[in-house]
Amino acid sequence: MEIEIYGRIRGKIITTVFLFSLIPMVFLVFFLLYVQFDKIYTDKITNTLKTMVYNKKRSIDLFFEERIAQIKTLAYTHNYETLSNDKYLSELLNVVQSTSKSIVDLGIINQDGEHVAYAGPYKLKGVNYKNEQWFHEVLFKEIYISDVFMGFRKFPHIIIALMRKDGGKFWILRATIDSNVFNSLVQGAQVGEKGDAYLVNSDSVLQTPSRFGSQVLSKIDFLNNEVFNSIIDEKVLHLNKIFVGLSRIDIKKWHLVITKDGNEEMSQFNDVKIDAVLILIVFILIIIVGTFMVSKSIIKGLILSEKKKSMIDANLMQSSKMAALGKLAAGVAHEINNPLALIKESAGWIKDLLSEEEQEKIKNFVEYEKMANKIELHVERARSVTHRMLGFARRLEPAQENVDFNMLADQTVSFLESEALHRNIKIEKNLLKDIPLITTDTAQVQQVILNILDNAIDAIGKNGTIGLRTGYNDSENKIFLAISDTGIGIPQEEAKKIFDPFYTTKRPGDGTGLGLAISYNIIEKLGGKIEVDSTVGVGSTFTIYLPIRRIA
């Protein structure tokens, strides 16, 4: 029952301390790491990506602007006849390539779509482009940049074509962009191990290869037209931990896609997170241990103070019980002593009267006298009982009296004699004659003797011997009373605990476990000590030592 209460209190302490110390910490860690840091980091990556997309888009735009400018310069500084010369065209290509490697070949196409001149690695001279889509686009737009296509060379490439009108006729200068140069320009934006960068056209067809498998001209599917159409400036999307930066290439209807792996970007930060969680766990463990230790010591203190309180309560109850008993005894004694006095005086008066009579004249004179004496005798007996009661009552007043230890022991035993007799327990007294008087509190010492005798009777149960021995130890100036029994004895390890409060071997309700604790206290206060010597199965001996001192 009590253990349950303490357990509950302990549970409450642990829960409260634990929660109050844990909640702010866990909140802090999770709020900072998983909400704030995440947001800051995401913002940072998003902004970086935005800048990157913008820069890359600018450089791609610039690349095309430069190429167009180059081609325009070539077209407008030469006429059709000059450029139709293969040799000249080759020289021109060499000059162009000496400053910039971005153009692979040059070609001149007449208005019928015939490839009249070509300078470059492929054998394309004489091919007719009349039916090619780009041919019509360039006629229509004058300058045209193609998507990637296979064309006659059966190799994915991008061309820039420019139409020049010369009087009634027109001709076309076509240049092919070097895929390697262009691809590496785009792929320059591939960051880390999982970052990707590529261009797609409005049909989501790759214009430059993606880093992870997808070849040019294959379709990507994770972005749809809707997304592309919504792009105005630069845009960053989060798709399953992947940051996707998007931008339009103004010169074509292309889109620049740069992806960054969020996990990779945040890996460093994730390490910090793991560290923080580990530290958190360590702290939690420390708090748990601390909480348990604190609660344990609190409960220990609580139990101790509760025990002390109970001890005081028990002492108080014991003394108030004794005081009440004393009052009762005094009252009873007084009420009985008055009639006893009357009876005694009456008997005395009969004796007085009888002494005036002549013995021979009264038939039963001897009997009358005998009976009057008997009455006196038994009044005396009753008086001794009431005086004993009164003596007991008087002893409750705290006092320092000169006490004959033998008489005290004798008297105390007399209280339990009938019970001992009933249980067939023999009481053997071996009292030292002429034991010095001691100055002490009779009532308290008597209570101690009574407690020990009580225990001795309980230890024996039935059939046994209780021995009382008094003696005098000259060197220590102490007298002692040894009370031995032939009871069950006390095991060695238990012997240390018998003076502890609430230690009892009796059934609950039979004993408070306070008798010996109180006894120990009393004797200690009176300047003495109690010692116990016990053998299991043989019996126990309790020895009370009290100092011999006199009050001045």
Place this chain on the structure above:
Amino acid sequence: MNTVKVMLVDDEVDFTEILQKRMKKRNIDTLIANSGKAAISLIKKEKIDVVVLDMKMPDLDGIQTMKELKKINPLLEVIMLTGHASLGIAKEGIELGAFDYLMKPIDTDSLIFKIQDAYKRKILQEEKIDSIKEIIKSRS
């Protein structure tokens, strides 16, 4: 020969009556009062040497009665009777000038001895006072 005059004060009527008879048989003259108040009025009328006073009585108890009696006659000797040996009351009584105390049930012979002792002390006290008075008289 001066004979001692004793007043027995106890609320137990039977007790005082029997005691009176027994005292009379031993040639001790006694008067009876069965309450503190009766004792006070009696002492005003009669010349009394020793009072045997029960400590526990209704209305005026032994201590109060003794105080009143001592006011009227300071040389009065009082023997207290108690039903229980209350050290406190006995001590208080002795401090107030009681001669001694006995516990009930009493032994008549010891009571008579106590009465005689008390009477002797009273006579001594009276003689002392007389001689002091004479000295004062002779000086003045």
